[in-house]
Amino acid sequence: MANPIEQFKIKPLIPLEVGGVDISFTNSAVMMVIAVVLVTAFLTLSVRSRALVPGRWQSMAEVFYEFIAGMLRDNVGSAGRKYFPFIFTLFMFVLAGNLLGMVPGAFTYTSHVIVTFGMAIVVFIGVTIIGFARHGTHFLRMFFPEGAPLATAVILVPIEVISYFSRPFSLAVRLFANMTVGHIILKVLGGFVVALGVFGVVPFAFLGAVTVLEFGIAMLQAYVFTILSCIYLHDAIHMH
Amino acid sequence: MPQFDPAFFAPQLFWLAVTFITLYVLMAKVALPKIGAVLDERQRKIDDNLDKAAQLKAEAEAAVAAYEKALSESRAHAHSVIKEASERLAKQAEERTRELNAKLAEQIKAGETRIAAAKDAALNNVREVALDVAGATVARLVGGAADQAQLEAAVAAALKEAGQ
Numbered sequence: 001m002a003n004p005i006e007q008f009k010i011k012p013l014i015p016l017e018v019g020g021v022d023i024s025f026t027n028s029a030v031m032m033v034i035a036v037v038l039v040t041a042f043l044t045l046s047v048r049s050r051a052l053v054p055g056r057w058q059s060m061a062e063v064f065y066e067f068i069a070g071m072l073r074d075n076v077g078s079a080g081r082k083y084f085p086f087i088f089t090l091f092m093f094v095l096a097g098n099l100l101g102m103v104p105g106a107f108t109y110t111s112h113v114i115v116t117f118g119m120a121i122v123v124f125i126g127v128t129i130i131g132f133a134r135h136g137t138h139f140l141r142m143f144f145p146e147g148a149p150l151a152t153a154v155i156l157v158p159i160e161v162i163s164y165f166s167r168p169f170s171l172a173v174r175l176f177a178n179m180t181v182g183h184i185i186l187k188v189l190g191g192f193v194v195a196l197g198v199f200g201v202v203p204f205a206f207l208g209a210v211t212v213l214e215f216g217i218a219m220l221q222a223y224v225f226t227i228l229s230c231i232y233l234h235d236a237i238h239m240h
Numbered sequence: 241m242p243q244f245d246p247a248f249f250a251p252q253l254f255w256l257a258v259t260f261i262t263l264y265v266l267m268a269k270v271a272l273p274k275i276g277a278v279l280d281e282r283q284r285k286i287d288d289n290l291d292k293a294a295q296l297k298a299e300a301e302a303a304v305a306a307y308e309k310a311l312s313e314s315r316a317h318a319h320s321v322i323k324e325a326s327e328r329l330a331k332q333a334e335e336r337t338r339e340l341n342a343k344l345a346e347q348i349k350a351g352e353t354r355i356a357a358a359k360d361a362a363l364n365n366v367r368e369v370a371l372d373v374a375g376a377t378v379a380r381l382v383g384g385a386a387d388q389a390q391l392e393a394a395v396a397a398a399l400k401e402a403g404q
């Protein structure tokens with residue numbers, strides 16, 4: 001049986017090093033580049049005809065646009081409009097990573113905690129900067145809600161601080177863990193199918209069901225990652 | 241797990257940054273404005289068409305109102321024409337009747353005059369015949385000519401008695 005961890009291995013394809021830092025072009029980077037190319041191609045070619053009555057592809061592009069625009073509008077309000085390109089990019093990048101990972105033999109870059117953490121920390125730092133830029137030191141009120149009795153500060157402030165600083169970790173770990181576990185399950189089930197021979201039909205049926213589930217999770221986790229970013233953005237812009 | 245091997249953190253973060261920023265620029269500068277333009281264009285067209293529909297509806301309503309006004313005006317005009325014509329005809333008929341009446345009255349009057357003249361003439365004839373007959377009768381009975389004046393008075397008295 002193949003090692004289920006094998007699929008997460010990073011393979012440097014073009015070794016590069018700048019200033020002592022390893023920036024090799026790896027299989028992970030290949031998938032990221034493919035994701036960028038596919039997403040850009042999909043979203044630009046589909047609306048090339050600029051049809052008044054959209055075709056199949058144009059409808060899909062418009063659905064993505066309006067889905068994210070609606071999410072941002074509902075969760076952040078009109079003040080969030082200028083962050084629309086970032087939130088949209090975030091969603092498409094995560095979604096493309098998750099879905100490309102479902103291609104057999106492909107590498108899933110969202111199953112690497114450093115990638116998800118990289119995006120999560122950008123969201124976290126960005127949101128914190130936006131919060132301080134809009135509210136100044138008043139943004140520190142985040143950690144101690146208005147109207148709460150002063151005596152509760154001893155408990156409330158540490159809780160709020162911990163919950164605030166755990167945001168990037170929960171955001172990163174949620175996506176990474178979902179992707180990693182899903183792919184391990186698929187690999188293990190696939191191993192069973194091969195190992196059991198004729199009786200492999202039983203795990204094979206199960207594998208089919210789990211594959212459908214994994215597609216659902218791939219989309220759901222992209223949605224969750226994006227909507228949590230929207231909620232954090234809302235907190236920074238409107239406070240509690 | 242390879243995920244926790246710090247040796248692969250740097251290259252992954254580097255390429256994440258490169259690809260993510262590339263995608264961001266492509267989305268912000270190319271894809272999203274395009275899709276947004278298509279959606280705006282559609283919204284604008286829908287709004288335009290709605291405006292146009294409202295305008296056409298207003299025009300149709302104005303046309304209906306104008307039509308109804310014209311209809312009621314022409315109906316009133318027709319009424320007045322009919323009234324005028326019937327009044328004129330009634331007047332003409334009345335005039336003609338009056339003329340006819342006058343003519344008939346004149347003719348009746350002329351007839352009556354003629355009848356009266358004929359009656360007078362006839363009465364004169366009767367008187368002369370009566371005078372002759374009376375003269376002859378007196379002459380036969382008395383055997384001489386009768387007094388003409390007495391005869392005339394007697395005949396006149398008899399005629400008066402019979403005539404009335």
